[in-house]
Amino acid sequence: MLKNRSVVSIEDVDSDDLNDLFDLSDSMLRTIEKGGSTDLLRNKIMATLFYEPSTRTRLSFESAMHRLGGSVITVSDVKTSSVAKGETLADTIRMASSYSDIIVIRHPLEGAARLASKFANRPVINAGDGSGQHPTQTILDLYTMRKETGSIDGKVVTMVGDLRYGRTIHSLIIALSKYDVKINLVSPQILRLPEYVYTKIGDRSRIKEYDDLSSVIADTDVLYVTRIQKERFTDQNEYQSVIGSYSVDGDLVSKMKKDAIIMHPLPRVDEIRPEVDELPQARYFKQAYYGVPVRMALIYRILGD
Amino acid sequence: MEKTLRISKIRDGTVIDHVPSGKGIRVIGILGVHEDVNYTVSLAIHVPSSKMGFKDVIKIENRFLDRNELDMISLIAPNATISIIKNYEISEKFQVELPSRLIGVLKCRNQNCITNTHEPVESEFEIVSKHPLVIRCVYCERTMGEKDIFS
Ligand SMILES: Nc1ncnc2c1ncn2[C@@H]1O[C@H](COP(=O)(O)OP(=O)(O)O)[C@@H](O)[C@H]1O
Ligand SMILES: [Zn+2]
Numbered sequence: 001m002l003k004n005r006s007v008v009s010i011e012d013v014d015s016d017d018l019n020d021l022f023d024l025s026d027s028m029l030r031t032i033e034k035g036g037s038t039d040l041l042r043n044k045i046m047a048t049l050f051y052e053p054s055t056r057t058r059l060s061f062e063s064a065m066h067r068l069g070g071s072v073i074t075v076s077d078v079k080t081s082s083v084a085k086g087e088t089l090a091d092t093i094r095m096a097s098s099y100s101d102i103i104v105i106r107h108p109l110e111g112a113a114r115l116a117s118k119f120a121n122r123p124v125i126n127a128g129d130g131s132g133q134h135p136t137q138t139i140l141d142l143y144t145m146r147k148e149t150g151s152i153d154g155k156v157v158t159m160v161g162d163l164r165y166g167r168t169i170h171s172l173i174i175a176l177s178k179y180d181v182k183i184n185l186v187s188p189q190i191l192r193l194p195e196y197v198y199t200k201i202g203d204r205s206r207i208k209e210y211d212d213l214s215s216v217i218a219d220t221d222v223l224y225v226t227r228i229q230k231e232r233f234t235d236q237n238e239y240q241s242v243i244g245s246y247s248v249d250g251d252l253v254s255k256m257k258k259d260a261i262i263m264h265p266l267p268r269v270d271e272i273r274p275e276v277d278e279l280p281q282a283r284y285f286k287q288a289y290y291g292v293p294v295r296m297a298l299i300y301r302i303l304g305d
Numbered sequence: 306m307e308k309t310l311r312i313s314k315i316r317d318g319t320v321i322d323h324v325p326s327g328k329g330i331r332v333i334g335i336l337g338v339h340e341d342v343n344y345t346v347s348l349a350i351h352v353p354s355s356k357m358g359f360k361d362v363i364k365i366e367n368r369f370l371d372r373n374e375l376d377m378i379s380l381i382a383p384n385a386t387i388s389i390i391k392n393y394e395i396s397e398k399f400q401v402e403l404p405s406r407l408i409g410v411l412k413c414r415n416q417n418c419i420t421n422t423h424e425p426v427e428s429e430f431e432i433v434s435k436h437p438l439v440i441r442c443v444y445c446e447r448t449m450g451e452k453d454i455f456s
Contacts, residue, residue, distance in 0.1 A: 009446065088424050111419035111444025115426060130417050132445055196448040199433055199441070 002301040006117040006124040010135040010171040011200075015178060021297045022143050028293035028300075032067065039069035044303050047100035048074040049092065050127070051083070051107045056266060057127050057137070060291035061104050061299075068296055070303075073100060090119045097122040102303055105129075123302050131165045137265055138171040140294040144287040145222055148261050152176070156219050158184040160246055161226035161271060164191040168265045169226060177201040184216045185209045188242045191232065212245055217255050223248070223281075225264045225271050249273040253281055263287050311362070312347040318366040320388040321378065326351050328381050329361030331455050335377045336365070344368050357384075373410040379403045380438055381451065406431055407440065414453050418445040 002017055013021070031038060046065045050058055062072045075081055082092050089112060096103050097120035105116050106127040113126030113133070128134040145152050157176060163169050163185055174197065176183060183206060185193055198204060210216055217223075225248055233239035248262065253276055256262075264272055264284040276282050324332055329348050338346050345366040354360040369389065370378075378385055379401040389397040409427035413420050420428045420442070430449075433439040438451045 089419070089422075090425050107419075108417075109419045109422065109445075110415060110417050110447070111413075111442065114444045115419050115424060118426070129419075130445070196441070196446065199439060199448050200446075 002298070003304075004123055005302060006113075006120075006126075007135050007298065007302070008113045008117050008124065008126045009133045010138045010175045013135065013139065017301070018139065018142065018175075021139060021294070021301065022146055024297035024301065025143050025290070025293045026147075028067075028296040029290070032293055037067040037069060040300055041065070041068040041070035041303055044068075044070040044102070045100040046070060046072050046102050046104060046299070047096045048072060048104045048127075049078050049096060049106070050074075051078050051105070051112075052128070054106055054127070056288060056291060057106065057134075060288075061125075061127065061136075061295055064292050064295035064299055067292065068300060070101075070299075089115060093119045093124075096120070102299065125298070125302075128167055131167050131170075133171045134167045135171055136291075136295055136298060137168045138175050139298065140287065140291050141168070141172050141224070141263065141265070142175060143294050144263060144283065144290055145261075147290070148283050148286065149221060149259070153180040155221040156182045156184065156216075157222045157224060158186060158213070158216050158220040159224045159226070160186040160213060160248075162191045162228045162232065163187045163193045163226075165229070165232065166226045169193070169224075170197050172224070173197060173207070174200050177203070177206070181206065183207045184220070186211070186213050186216065186246070188228075188246075191228065213252065217252060218257070220256060221260050223256065223260065223262045225262065225268070225284075227267070227269055227271055243270060247271050247273065248276055250275045250279070253279050256281055311349050311352060312364050314393055315345075315364055315366045315390055316393055318344075318364060318390050319369055320386075320390060321363040321365075321382070322360070322386040322388065323354070323357060323384050324361040324363065324378075324382040325357070325384075326359035326361055329363055331381050332361070332363055332378055332385075334455060335374060335381075336363075336368075336370075375401050376404050376407055376410055380407075380440075380454065383435060403432060403435065406443075411440075411449075411454060413442045413445060413447065414449050415442065415445050415447040418442060418447065420444050 065072050093116045102123050103120055104125045104127050105113050107129050110130035110132035112129045117124040230239055260281050261283045262281045266288055329350050347364045349362045351359045383403050385401045388395045407430040413428055429443045430440040433441050439448050441448045
């Protein structure tokens with residue numbers, strides 16, 4: 001049961017909650033596709049506090065709240081208005097929770113959303129904390145896998161790119177480890193999955209690490225691609241050589257199963273070539289599209305009757 | 306039973322017994338014994354013990370331990386016995402207890418953790434595993450092992 005609860009980490013959402021959210025997302029999606037909105041959350045107010053730039057996540061949260069008939073208040077630039085005055089996050093949250101029914105927060109420091117949930121007397125949704133968690137992205141990723149492949153169980157999921165700092169990856173691996181899946185992790189040595197994520201996974205034997213995609217691409221059902229950021233490398237030559245060997249192009253996709261899918265949390269840069277966009281395996285724009293119905297489902301479960 | 310005391314009797318103070326052999330130095334570190342120490346500290350390393358094979362024993366004169374120190378000692382010496390000595394006699398004797406949460410006794414090693422800023426919260430860790438020792442920050446969720454905690 002998610003009613004009145006904060007969602008800071010994907011572990012705050014159990015598997016019954018997830019299945020319920022998937023079904024509810026389906027019906028929210030139907031509502032959107034019929035061109036409609038609802039008034040389920042009329043009179044409810046969401047406060048969005050983004051201490052870090054975001055396009056997709058912020059827009060999809062705000063759109064979701066509007067489609068549920070609620071309203072949104074926001075600070076256009078918390079970083080300059082509040083942080084600059086030296087106000088603590090704890091105080092900003094106390095204030096925001098007295099003006100709203102639910103708080104959505106994105107912050108550059110890990111643990112910020114957990115802290116917010118301790119000072120708010122309203123539910124808090126973590127929209128990303130540093131390289132920590134991003135649970136709504138994870139729910140959306142799982143929903144996309146289920147919707148686009150039929151089921152999550154039984155699949156081979158290959159994750160490629162920055163597995164060290166990519167917060168969407170950490171939550172997703174923790175969530176996937178509760179399903180019957182095989183996980184391949186493909187990354188350069190310096191961007192491997194951090195040990196602390198492994199400590200949250202019961203059965204490590206279902207996860208295998210690889211240096212490149214060639215040996216796993218043919219078996220993959222879901223290819224989850226993330227961006228490798230230039231800033232992570234001290235040696236720019238190394239970056240150039242790495243980026244080449246992890247990018248997804250038409251040639252690579254031709255080696256994939258016909259019914260495999262390619263996902264990406266977006267924004268992408270060079271890691272997926274534009275020619276891939278037209279191929280049937282490409283589902284990353286669909287994935288982004290599902291962001292609104294999934295967040296509608298979550299917000300409704302927390303705030304609805 | 307030890308027949309002889311390796312370190313002579315103390316009048317008042319604390320004995321930390323049944324510390325795993327070799328970990329005594331870490332206990333000294335927890336107690337914050339530095340160059341400017343103003344009480345007597347004795348450390349016996351690798352003392353034969355009927356229960357443990359070998360153990361370390363620490364005796365400190367005129368000093369008693371607080372909750373945080375006991376919590377920290379329990380992390381590396383979960384079976385340590387604490388004896389409080391008053392006038393050469395043991396006035397109180399108990400075992401340290403590993404708490405389920407460590408609150409305010411340690412800093413999170415993650416530089417990017419919200420608890421390392423000026424927010425009004427104490428650090429907080431849960432115990433993930435005792436052997437080997439692994440604790441997790443309840444804020445940033447990063448884990449720390451014995452090496453991270455005591456370095
Ligand atoms: N007055 C004292 N001064 C210093 N150490 C003492 C004193 N009394 C007891 N001890 C030490 O405190 C520990 C606990 O004492 P005791 O309960 O007698 O031993 P044990 O736990 O081995 O049965 C032992 O290591 C013992 O040597
Ligand atoms: Zn931390």
